[in-house]
Amino acid sequence: MGLLFRWLMRLAATLILMMVLGAGLVYFLASQSLPDYDKDIALPGLSAPVEIVRDNANVPHIFGSFGASDEDVFYGLGYAHAQDRLWQMTVLRRTVQGRLSEVFGTRTVEVDSLLRRLDLYRLAQQSVNQLDAGTKAALISYSAGINARLGEINDQALGRGAPEMFLFNTPIAPWQPADSIALMKLLALKQSGQIQNEVLRARVSLMLDDLSRLPDILPDAPGTGMTALPEYTELFPGLRRYAEATEMPKTALSPFQARGLAGASNVWAASPHRSASGGTLLANDPHMELSAPTVWYLARLELATGGVIGATMPGIPAIMAGRSENMGWGTTASYADDQDIFMEKLNPNNHQEYLTPNGYKRFKSRPSIIEIKNQKPITLVLRWSENGPIMPGSLHGLSTVTPPGHVASLAWSALSPDDSSMTAAINLMRSQNVQEAIVAGEQYIAPSQNLVLADRNSIALKTVGAIPQRTAQNQNQGRLPNQGWRRENRWNGRAPYAANPQFIDPRGGILGNTNNKLLQRPFPHHVSFDWGDTQRVHRWRKLMQTRQVHTRDSFIEAQLDSVSYTARTLLPLIGADLWFTSSAALDGSPERQRQIALRLLSEWNGEMNEHMPEPLIYAAWVRALQKRLIIDELGPLAGEFKHIEPLFIERVYRNVDGAAAWCDVRQSSPIETCADLAKLALDDALVWISDKYGPTLEALRWGDAHQATQDHEILGEVPLLRFFVNIRQSTSGGDNTLQRGLSSGEDPNPFQNVHAAGYRGVYDFSDPDSSVFITSTGQSGHFLSRYYDDMAQLWRRGEYIPMSLDADLARAAAVGVTRIQPRQ
Template structure:
């Protein structure tokens, strides 16, 4: 027995030693791709030496003799820190993910191939001005210079992920950067999904009830719409849940309601305590590790610029110079229209046009699939745009037999000059110059918030489709593509895009709210991204006569929910403090305790409080009870609380209180009954998850920011090292926005919000601040992988200074790039 024990002990010891050795070997190879920020490199493609100073937060400050050399160094720095992320973004735009991930990503590749984003990006290269083409060429040389160093010095394949997947890295091309902008356009628009959803709802409900569940922004003048059945009477209504975008984290298509968002506001010098204009901006995108954003400072010939870049794109997309600041929010411009195209029964290669039958434009495309046979698809285009298969976006559910669906979209341009606009924006010195640079912006459409030393402005940039006033669906639902008045009539001139320069109030703000109240077709959009956050912002702005950098930061980090403050008194009007205290341990007593907490709550969605969790769970259960009997499984598509729907119901606007009654039951339920039952539902579920004591529940336990690695974050064991999870405040409708996941099993997970925050003060530009939600490096073994994440969670910032000496004073490394002999 003793002998057996000795040998078992030796065996276990040997296994432990071998495991440790394996870990050390793995660490050695994986850490080889950690860049040395103090190394010097002799590289071809440079005209003169370049210095890359990485400050204490690993933000590169790039100094070169020419702009081309600076863009070269930016490409080099991007590749050092985010090479895997860049190559994955490029593969997504090209429709080549399946070469790495097999059949898992086949549907994603098929969709991006049908959009033909990369071909359009290649064609758009010729539309850029000479300076932009030089910038793109130089940036590509910089990326490729780092790839050459990786291969030359065996630097761990460039990133740890390449050990698990393919290590083939194609040279970076100028068109790749343009393709990433088109990929961003896909991530930032949700108009297509809105059209499908409205058509589905229109088939199930009368027009009055469609207005309840898909309400227009209050005050919006809306022309009468036909119901979808009148346009296509052969389409049968269906209550099946929508099958919209892929839930794969690699998919660039946003889930319903998860398209781009953002906040931006500005104060003119006369509304600033220090006498200089102020600007705050926090763009909202889906969280990921690393963040999509990368902080950088470029010393161009026109002056220094600093802010947030996206790896793969050679431009500071949001940021400032010494004299100008620029920020972006999603404009919610209606830039997409779906068309039902009739296929010729006698010839399936033709479709109907206003002048007769016409052949589809077709082209074969081969998708290479890892560990499977290649898949060949036929790309088809009509005059209106690419034909999309019914298997995507749930299009089959709204497509009549003998028809297909095509898409018109401003991003599908082969003369896309958005990259040139971004380069010119960095070189602009004044608000007027920046507005002029925005003229070349095509897609994604954005609200451009500007501030210089004299004033402020908001300009909608991006191509705005011109629709005929006789358009049958007003662009809100799919319409017959063979009717001329349904087709786009070109684009509006840039001067028709909404613009506001130096308003009398001295303040400008946008939270994706309605920006104009113009009649169709000049309306910009019927669907806006916010009706709630703007109310809180207006209240905060009115509290002060003048503002400071600190008051703008305070607004950016505000977590008080206007929605909670306005809805809770409505839905609980007949529930507060009713009846005598119920016995402990009963559902009635639990409800009374929850209502007592909510009654004393100020609506702050603080991570340490139980009230936000009770409120969110209550409204989620309430909305499901209100719509489930009318919509059936289609109710699953409404994953987030729609505040205007609940307000319409509980104010009984246009008879909307009819939603409170359960159609299938003999009893006529009142809205109070429904609210009470929904609260009981919510409390039961919360008790099962968090225990029986509501006072001990914490919103932050449920509302963790899920900044997950899109690939390794799903691997058991590795996920604990690469995913960044943090308890956070805020919710879908607070200024410090943290959009909840909305689906089980963790519906309150924070998955979409401000990956970048910046506040610029032109009374003292170098006192400006910024932050991103993870860290600068995409390497999980780097100390810069998540070092900024905790600052971001706590609402802290880092200095945003253009002072070169300040950057050098605490540099973590200085890289010298010199031209090769």
């Protein structure tokens, strides 16, 4: 027995030793790709020395020496991006090229197929030749900086550049100018939501027995209403009442956003007479899908026109949101209607032809081969009509609204081979005042944005990006998939840039946008029918108007405000017949739980604070209520409404145009009232909460349900490893607060925070170096780096880091200085 025990101990010790050695080897290999920020190096591609000073937050401040050009500074930015985010950049490039399956196998074939059909990368290659000389030179130098880092990795065996490269070993092609333009187009794809709205509107119209109820569940933003649209079945008869949608690819690598998860943001500015310091103010927090690392990367560039600092996106050589010494800029998604789905009627005798206003015409087509890891390649036939590329039925459920004998094409402003958006982005950084920046915006194509500007004296908002010009005779005003063969439905080029919304120095001294409706214009001069916000803007207006003058800190307070205007509006309506109306009940009984919940909500101010129970009770209640309201009318289609629709619930409980009809469950004999459904939904919510979080309502924490899910797109799914690479944090805010944290809407964790402000910046031009900014994770994409998640807790707590252009301040606390010399 003793001998057996000794051998078992030896075996256990050997296994432990092997595990320790294995872990040590993995750590050693992975750590080889950690960049050295403090070094002197000679690299090819420079005309003069460049210095990269990393301040104490690892923000690179990039300076050219005497005789250096802006191109040398862009070279330094490319080098810094490749040091910290090489894996992220290569994955994004593979995504837009439709080449993910070469690395990740069959799970990304559908994503690759969709991207190939959009043909964004080939369009980006064509756009290179349309750029002015300065922009082209910047892209070439930026690419050279990335490629210099790739050469350094290969020459010095620096762990393949990123730890992920050991798991997914594949050659990295040199970076090219077209790659950066393609990433701009990929950003446009991620921020586009009009396709989803068109398809859902068509599906709901097919499902409803009473089409007068369509404006309830998919209402216009408040304002002047629109004229009636034709029934979708009138346009395309013979469609099924309900058809199950083909599933979109469910992978973190997919850039195709579900409805409600397209771009969003907040931005606002104050004129000098509304600022306590006498200088203009600007605050911006763009909202995008959360990830680890975040899509944002902080940087400072010292250009010939002066220093610029703010948020970049790795792969794109521009400050996308930030400031110079004299001007700041921020953006929000404009929600401009720059996409249309067209149904192309096939020639019944030849499906290679489709109907046009001039008769049948042959599709343009070409083959495209998708290489798949460990599998045989597949060949796609890409097709285009005059309206745009032919898209598969899996794109946002297109198959459910495509009639037999038709295929769907996509018209989209981003599908331009003459995309000068990069020129606009680079010229914006060089602009010295509001007027110069507005002029620079004319070259912006996609994604359409609301650009808010502040120089030392003026503020302005200008919508940039190409907005299509439609005819007044358009059958459905771009709100439903349209008949592609009718001339009146087709686009007539781009609306004039001067027609894009513009506001300069408003009399009130404050302007901003929360993705809310900008203005009301009659079709076809409108901007959009579907806007991203009808709720946050009310809270923003109140916060702006409650102060005569604002400060940097009051703008920060507004960015971090977590009071829900929606909760304050809906709770008095849905609980009108429930407050304090119950008789005494036993502890633990459903009636007693309902009383406790109603008491808590009656004393609540609507603040979606992570430490409070009321936000969870409220969110679960309205979610259960909306499900009960729509399930019998929409059946299985109710599952497409993953987030609450505040205007819908308000219309129902105010009985706007008879909307209270949604409260009656048609399949049941009794006629249910809206109070009945509110009570039943509250019971549903409390049962769900009890099962998931326990029955003690006072002990609930909103933050336990509303965790920010900043997950690594690849390694975040790997057991054990995910605990090292994913960043999960309890957060305040909600779907409709200024501190926006959009919930997933997906069971079993429907309130996880998946879409939020990955970047926040506040700029004060009375003292520009007192400006502040932050990102949601950190600068590095390397999970072994201390800069991988060092900003995450600051971001969660609503803290910021200095946003200074003071070179001495950056050097004083630098964590490293990289000096790059030209090498022939």
